[in-house]
Amino acid sequence: xxxxxxxxxxxxxxxxxxxxxxxxxxxxxxxxxxxxxxxxxxxxxxxxxxxxxxxxxxxxxxxxxxxxxxxxxxxxxxxxxxxxxxxxxxxxxxxxxxxxxxxxxxxxxxxxxxxxxxxxxxxxxxxxxxxxxxxxxxxxxxxxxxxxxxxxxxxxxxxxxxxxxxxxxxxxxxxxxxxxxxxxxxxxxxxxxxxxxxxxxxxxxxxxxxxxxxxxxxxxxxxxxxxxxxxxxxxxxxxxxxxxxxxxxx
Amino acid sequence: xxxxxxxxxxxxxxxxxxxxxxxxxxxxxxxxxxxxxxxxxxxxxxxxxxxxxxxxxxxxxxxxxxxxxxxxxxxxxxxxxxxxxxxxxxxxxxxxxxxxxxxxxxxxxxxxxxxxxxxxxxxxxxxxxxxxxxxxxxxxxxxxxxxxxxxxxxxxxxxxxxx
Numbered sequence: 175x176x177x178x179x180x181x182x183x184x185x186x187x188x189x190x191x192x193x194x195x196x197x198x199x200x201x202x203x204x205x206x207x208x209x210x211x212x213x214x215x216x217x218x219x220x221x222x223x224x225x226x227x228x229x230x231x232x233x234x235x236x237x238x239x240x241x242x243x244x245x246x247x248x249x250x251x252x253x254x255x256x257x258x259x260x261x262x263x264x265x266x267x268x269x270x271x272x273x274x275x276x277x278x279x280x281x282x283x284x285x286x287x288x289x290x291x292x293x294x295x296x297x298x299x300x301x302x303x304x305x306x307x308x309x310x311x312x313x314x315x316x317x318x319x320x321x322x323x324x325x326x327x328x329x330x331x332x333x334x335x336x337x338x339x340x341x342x343x344x345x346x347x348x349x350x351x352x353x354x355x356x357x358x359x360x361x362x363x364x365x366x367x368x369x370x371x372x373x374x375x376x377x378x379x380x381x382x383x384x385x386x387x388x389x390x391x392x393x394x395x396x397x398x399x400x401x402x403x404x405x406x407x408x409x410x411x412x413x414x415x416x417x418x419x420x421x422x423x424x
Numbered sequence: 425x426x427x428x429x430x431x432x433x434x435x436x437x438x439x440x441x442x443x444x445x446x447x448x449x450x451x452x453x454x455x456x457x458x459x460x461x462x463x464x465x466x467x468x469x470x471x472x473x474x475x476x477x478x479x480x481x482x483x484x485x486x487x488x489x490x491x492x493x494x495x496x497x498x499x500x501x502x503x504x505x506x507x508x509x510x511x512x513x514x515x516x517x518x519x520x521x522x523x524x525x526x527x528x529x530x531x532x533x534x535x536x537x538x539x540x541x542x543x544x545x546x547x548x549x550x551x552x553x554x555x556x557x558x559x560x561x562x563x564x565x566x567x568x569x570x571x572x573x574x575x576x577x578x579x580x581x582x583x584x585x586x587x
Contacts, residue, residue, distance in 0.1 A: 301512040
């Protein structure tokens with residue numbers, strides 16, 4: 175089995191899957207109907223992307239695990255998503271900050287992956303990038319709307335931006351899997367995405383009258399399966415049906 | 425049961441009749457979802473390639489089932505469906521005729537894509553034709569639609585997102 179490729183695909187797939195699951199928590203609870211629909215549509219795009227990545231991961235592993243088995247029958251230590259996407263939805267500011275940080279990175283990462291030496295990765299990334307561009311536009315709108323809104327919305331938006339900041343470092347970290355993937359032309363040098371990402375954050379926050387958080391210390395571990403305790407709760411809900419009624423079909 | 429082998433053109437003609445489950449005035453050919461039909465002599469089956477509009481669009485499952493059933497009804501049992509992601513689906517594949525039917529149906533058709541990151545500039549209310557419109561929500565009742573409001577006749581309307 176090509177372990178580098180498998181791990182790389184799990185990382186891409188799990189980021190989309192877990193964030194999709196988090197966003198779908200808002201279904202029926204959105205602050206306004208339009209936002210309820212927007213968040214679930216973003217969740218749907220990400221779920222579709224997760225399926226492409228995880229199906230491919232299952233084929234690479236070649237051990238009889240398809241997208242469903244990978245999504246529903248792995249435990250926390252086997253998930254490879256970054257810590258950012260598993261953080262709780264919190265108030266609307268937290269959901270917005272989480273989404274903006276991720277979308278800004280996702281759009282850049284997918285742009286690089288669309289030139290991957292692996293044709294299938296390139297095809298998935300090229301398709302997903304168009305969706306990520308649209309997600310980012312919406313996230314930028316909301317950062318500005320809440321940041322440059324009322325005193326209350328500004329305060330909450332700044333708190334959320336600060337609280338989630340320590341989970342952004344991991345997006346640009348390169349470990350041995352990332353380096354091996356880069357050497358083979360599968361994926362980009364993620365560290366190089368930090369500067370353009372930072373430009374997007376600074377520009378958006380300036381317009382939103384928000385301060386870019388100054389914290390230097392970054393939390394890490396998700397990419398190698400060391401998660402915050404939050405992920406267990408996400409999986410408990412997402413995997414309940416397959417755990418309680420193994421093998422049940424829709 | 426049909427005993428003679430249909431041609432690719434015949435299969436295409438049958439599949440052209442399949443309407444999109446969410447926007448029934450458009451067929452899967454109008455939308456560019458049906459990408460290719462090939463006869464594989466090696467495996468003795470028709471290979472039908474489709475592409476999803478959006479990654480998570482649930483309509484693609486319904487469309488795949490409808491393709492299988494349509495061909496089965498015509499006596500074509502051996503069909504393989506393939507999902508083709510590249511080139512990625514774009515609203516630029518919609519023909520002018522398809523756009524006219526969308527307008528007729530009350531959905532503002534997508535503008536030509538100039539650059540992926542640009543929002544549709546030219547948009548007219550499908551009811552009164554006014555260009556004074558306002559975006560209400562970037563997302564609507566289906567992944568491919570957004571919600572607008574006409575500032576002239578004040579009616580809300582769906583617009584097909586430029587993608």
